[in-house]
Amino acid sequence: MIKELVVISGKGGTGKTTLMAALSSLATDKIMCDADVDAADLHLIMAPTVCAAHDFQGGRVAIHLPERCSSCGKCRDLCQWNAIREDFSIDAIACEGCGVCAYFCPEKAIDFPIKTCGQWFISDTRFGPMVHAALGVAEENSGKLVTQVRKEARRIAEEKGFSLIITDGPPGVGCPVIASLSGATAVLIVSEPTISGLHDMERVLKLCDHFRIPRMICVNKFDLNAGMTGKIEERAGSMGAAVVGKIPFDADFTKAMVHGLTLFEFNDRSNTAGEVKALFENVMRLLETSGSVKTSII
Amino acid sequence: MIVSIASGKGGTGKTTISTNMALSLKMSLTLIDCDVEEPNAHLFIHPEIDEIRKVSVPVPEVDMERCSLCKKCVEICQFNAITVVKKTVLIFPNLCHGCDGCRIVCPENAIRMGEREIGVMEIGGKDQIRFINGRLNIGEAMAPPLIRSVKRCINNDEALTIIDAPPGTSCPVITAIKETDFVLLVTEPTPFGLHDLTLAVEAIKILDIPCGLVINRADIGDTHVYDYAREEKIPILMEIPFDRKIAESYAIGEPIIDALPEWKEKFIRLYEAMKTIVNERKRKGK
Numbered sequence: 082m083i084k085e086l087v088v089i090s091g092k093g094g095t096g097k098t099t100l101m102a103a104l105s106s107l108a109t110d111k112i113m114c115d116a117d118v119d120a121a122d123l124h125l126i127m128a129p130t131v132c133a134a135h136d137f138q139g140g141r142v143a144i145h146l147p148e149r150c151s152s153c154g155k156c157r158d159l160c161q162w163n164a165i166r167e168d169f170s171i172d173a174i175a176c177e178g179c180g181v182c183a184y185f186c187p188e189k190a191i192d193f194p195i196k197t198c199g200q201w202f203i204s205d206t207r208f209g210p211m212v213h214a215a216l217g218v219a220e221e222n223s224g225k226l227v228t229q230v231r232k233e234a235r236r237i238a239e240e241k242g243f244s245l246i247i248t249d250g251p252p253g254v255g256c257p258v259i260a261s262l263s264g265a266t267a268v269l270i271v272s273e274p275t276i277s278g279l280h281d282m283e284r285v286l287k288l289c290d291h292f293r294i295p296r297m298i299c300v301n302k303f304d305l306n307a308g309m310t311g312k313i314e315e316r317a318g319s320m321g322a323a324v325v326g327k328i329p330f331d332a333d334f335t336k337a338m339v340h341g342l343t344l345f346e347f348n349d350r351s352n353t354a355g356e357v358k359a360l361f362e363n364v365m366r367l368l369e370t371s372g373s374v375k376t377s378i379i
Numbered sequence: 380m381i382v383s384i385a386s387g388k389g390g391t392g393k394t395t396i397s398t399n400m401a402l403s404l405k406m407s408l409t410l411i412d413c414d415v416e417e418p419n420a421h422l423f424i425h426p427e428i429d430e431i432r433k434v435s436v437p438v439p440e441v442d443m444e445r446c447s448l449c450k451k452c453v454e455i456c457q458f459n460a461i462t463v464v465k466k467t468v469l470i471f472p473n474l475c476h477g478c479d480g481c482r483i484v485c486p487e488n489a490i491r492m493g494e495r496e497i498g499v500m501e502i503g504g505k506d507q508i509r510f511i512n513g514r515l516n517i518g519e520a521m522a523p524p525l526i527r528s529v530k531r532c533i534n535n536d537e538a539l540t541i542i543d544a545p546p547g548t549s550c551p552v553i554t555a556i557k558e559t560d561f562v563l564l565v566t567e568p569t570p571f572g573l574h575d576l577t578l579a580v581e582a583i584k585i586l587d588i589p590c591g592l593v594i595n596r597a598d599i600g601d602t603h604v605y606d607y608a609r610e611e612k613i614p615i616l617m618e619i620p621f622d623r624k625i626a627e628s629y630a631i632g633e634p635i636i637d638a639l640p641e642w643k644e645k646f647i648r649l650y651e652a653m654k655t656i657v658n659e660r661k662r663k664g665k
Contacts, residue, residue, distance in 0.1 A: 091417050093389010093546040098571065119547035120387050120575040141457065161478055174553060174585065179478030180457050218581040221550045224520065252389040252546050253416035256520035276632035277394065277419040284417060284517060291518040305623075306630040332599070338570055339601050 083238050084266040084368050085231075085246040087116070087294075091281030093252035095273040096301040099334050100357070101249040102126040103344040106208050107361045111245035113206070114234035115213035116261040118199065118226045123249050126341060129204030129211050137199040137214065137229060139222030140178040145171050149190035156182035156191060174219055198222060201230050203237065208343075210237055224260035227251070231261065245368075254288045262288070267295040267371045269325070269364055273302050274309035279316060286320050295371040297323045299360055302330040325367060326360030329353050380657055381533060381540045383413075383556040384563050385583075387575030389546035391565045392595040392619070396649075397543040398423040399635050401508050403646035408539040411532065412512035413555035415498060415525045420543050422632045426510035428503035434513070434528045435494040436521070437477040441468040445489035452481035452490060473520055498525045502532070522551040530555070539650070548578040556583070560657045562590040563616070563649075569600035573607060580611060589656055593649070596621040616652045617645065 088101040102123060105113050115123040143164070150169055157165045160182055164175035171182075171191075183193035198221065201214035212234040216223050234246050250261040250268075262268065268289050272282040282298065289296040298317045303310040314324050329352065337347035345354055384397040394412075398420050401410040412420040439452070439461065446468060452461050460474035461481055472495050482490040498515040513529040515522055522545065533540050544555040556562050562583050566576040576592075583590050592608055597618040608615055619625065619635075628638035636643045 090389075092419070093417075094391060119549045120389075120578060122388070122571040122574055125570045125574055159479070159483065174557070177476055177478065178457055179476060179480055180455065181478050181480040181483070184455055184480065184484070216549055218548050218578055219553050219585050223547075223549045253522075253551075254517060255416045255515060255522045255551065257549075258416075259518075259520050275630040276422045277417075280419060280422060281417040287517045305626055309630050335569055335599050341570070 083235065083244060083246060085235070085248060085264070086267055086269060086364065086368055087248040087250050087261055087265040088269045088271060089250035089258060089261065089285060090252055090271045091254065091285035092273070092278050095271045095278060096334065097271045098122045098126070098249050099338060099344070100271055100299065100301065100328070101247060103357050104361050104364065105247045106343040106345055107358065108245055108247060110243045111209060111247055112234050112238050112243055113208065113211040114230055114246055114248040115211065116227045116230055116248050116257070117251040118214040118216045118230065119223050119251055119257060121213055121215060123211070124213055126338065126343060127206040127208065127211055128341060129202070129206045129213065131202045131204045133203045135201050136197045137201050137226050138195050139198040139220065139225050140196065141180060141193050142173055142178055142196045143171050143176050143180065143182050144192040144194065145169050146190045146192055149188045151188050151190070153187065156186055159185055178221070199226055201226065201233065203233065212237065224256040227257050227260035254284050258288065259292070262292050262294050265294050267297065267368050270296055270298050271301050272298055272313055274300060274306040274313060276309070279309065279313050282313060283316060283320070286322055297325045297364065297367055299326040299328065300324060301328045303327040304329045323367065325363035326356065328356050328360065380538065380561070380654060381542065381559040382561045382563060382653055383542040383544050383559040384565060385544040385552060385556055385579055386546055386565045387548055387579035388566065388572050391567050391572060392593070393565050394419045394423065394543055395595070395629060395635065396563065396565050396593055397541050399642065400646045400650055401541055402634050403636055403643045404539070404650055405507065406538055407507045407509070408541065409509040409511065409534065409537055410541045410543070411529055412543045413526050413529060414543055414545040415513035415515045415522050415529070416545060416551070418512045418514055421501070421510070421512055423634055424505050424508060424510055426503040426505040426508070428501045430502040432500045432502065433496050434498050434500055434525050435496045436475070436524045437479065437492040438472045438475050438495040439470055439481050439490045440493040441470070442489045442491070443467065445487045447487050449486065451484045451486065455480040455484045477524070497521065500529055523554040526551060526554045548582045553582060553586070556588065557586060559588060561653050562588050563593060563653065564590055565593045565595055566604055567596045567600060568594055568602065568604040572600070573604045576604065577607065580613065589660055591616040591653060591656065593617040593619070595619045614656070617649050
């Protein structure tokens with residue numbers, strides 16, 4: 082059975098992608114998946130060679146055809162998004178793609194074509210294959226694109242007989258995060274010892290429980306504030322989530338990123354590298370057992 | 380003036396900038412936390428909340444007595460939120476965008492719009508700050524309707540409204556920064572910071588809003604962010620060095636200006652710089 086580990090954080094900037102890249106470099110027989118399609122960064126470390134690029138068609142957009150328009154104003158009355166201007170031209174950014182204006186226009190003066198709102202890629206990297214994507218700027222439907230890249234990663238894993246998918250998830254708790262969680266074997270939540278890190282970890286833990294996904298916690302930069310790390314461990318414990326790693330604050334992470342390297346490629350002899358290896362082992366052990374467990378690891 | 384604080388990449392310091400600026404200014408202002416998925420501004424402002432308002436979105440309800448199972452509603456729905464299975468109509472509220480199409484198209488008048496709560500709005504204040512945040516219910520997918528509701532509280536006559544935007548570059552961010560007078564982008568000088576900054580700048584260009592840059596942890600990473608700012612002619616309005624003291628005060632929810640009072644003046648100057656750019660642009664008739 083293929084296992085999928087999804088790395089999320091709630092709060093942005095806690096070190097998801099950096100840690101995910103380091104963990105991925107330790108795993109064998111795996112495919113990497115970047116599900117943070119909104120602001121994808123994993124490729125900056127993995128330097129993928131794109132083998133196949135595909136357009137992503139996420140939805141439709143209304144386009145005004147002035148030569149047919151009788152200016153009756155019906156579209157403006159019906160549009161819930163205030164996307165139709167005084168002159169009946171359509172604000173593509175405000176348009177939700179519901180098609181109500183096009184459907185009811187008596188003159189058929191609104192076209193409603195499918196639009197390409199991003200691209201997704203199958204690539205090779207020095208750590209094996211990777212599926213990733215780039216959502217067009219200011220586009221919607223990132224949830225659908227997340228589902229697409231995960232589906233593709235799973236297809237390739239099945240084809241190549243891999244046992245593991247490691248997915249870099251988006252921040253937050255909304256649509257793209259929900260799309261990155263469904264059907265995952267387990268979630269690794271990367272938190273940080275700040276009041277925001279604690280607050281956001283709690284929300285994302287509740288999200289995992291809502292969808293009954295097993296979850297574990299890693300406290301990144303744990304030594305920046307011992308008191309807050311204690312609080313995070315306490316809260317994680319009270320919510321039944323195992324703390325599987327505590328990673329020190331280390332300038333090596335930023336230096337490695339600047340060089341486009343994983344932590345281990347930059348320096349694999351440090352104390353931090355040892356902690357990340359221990360994290361990897363703990364995660365893999367829990368991942369092994371969580372395949373058979375339907376509800377959360379407690 | 381409405382200023383939004385955005386970043387592309389998460390965790391660069393949006394909330395730090397918006398809360399410290401709000402606390403530094405000696406004028407009445409509104410601070411709106413539009414990061415409804417993970418709202419954090421309240422952790423630094425400690426506002427007194429006077430009102431919690433539920434925010435709902437419309438969701439169709441079908442009267443099966445009237446329904447003729449014609450499937451016109453299924454046909455019009457672009458979001459697969461309504462379907463007919465055998466002799467019943469199934470609604471998937473999480474997928475419904477509330478476009479009203481199914482209700483209008485129904486020839487039997489069998490659909491009416493009900494309501495579904497997706498989150499709350501918390502309204503309060505602290506000293507000179509009027510504070511509002513949105514908080515999306517756990518398990519809800521769609522942030523934009525809640526962000527739109529929160530933004531309806533903006534009073535255009537107010538001298539200053541600060542919007543703390545969510546990370547990313549897709550619909551929640553666009554909804555948050557749309558129709559604001561200035562976007563202050565907070566970044567860090569790393570490859571991830573720069574990459575996500577360029578995406579955010581592209582989004583802002585589409586919206587045609589002037590922007591400026593705050594470089595946080597300015598002495599880590601490399602110098603490419605500075606090169607990019609120069610090429611794109613984006614003014615750098617503030618630089619904050621990596622300082623363990625700042626990181627420590629942030630960790631416990633203490634504003635920078637409490638830990639290092641000399642920063643108060645810098646946040647006031649940051650506001651003045653944005654005001655000058657916005658006024659200049661107004662004078663030029665944009």
